[in-house]
Amino acid sequence: MTTPQIATRLIELCRQGQYETAQKELYAKDVISIEPHATPAFEKETKGLPAILEKGHKFEAMTEKVYGTTASDPLITGNIIAFTLGLDIAMKGTSRSKMEELCVYQVKDGKIISEQFFM
Secondary structure, three states, rough: HHHHHHHHHHEEEEEEEEHHHHHHHHHHEEEEEEEOOEEEEEOEEEEOOHHHHHHHHOOOOOOOEEEEEOOOOOOOOOOOOEEEEEEEEEEEEOOOEEEEEEEEEEEEEEEEEEEEOOO
């Protein structure tokens, strides 16, 4: 897949909240995920698709309810994809809130090789 094709598919799946499908379909096996900062639940850097899938499962387990998801249209330059992702969400033990982050992805050989989030 080309970078624009990956961007189109990634946005489509994110808008549907199908993050694991996107990861399994579009990510390289040795992908790296970088969070804005380490938390008790997540490391700052996660390496490898199995570890990233597990990180997603942990996030789902911490989630009470997702009320909605938004994703902007992508910006693409060369092998880089960027877009904003918004969540209207309630985490377990907390009240409903809105989260927004900038998501940046690097593509190589038709697969996403890194993702980084900025809040």
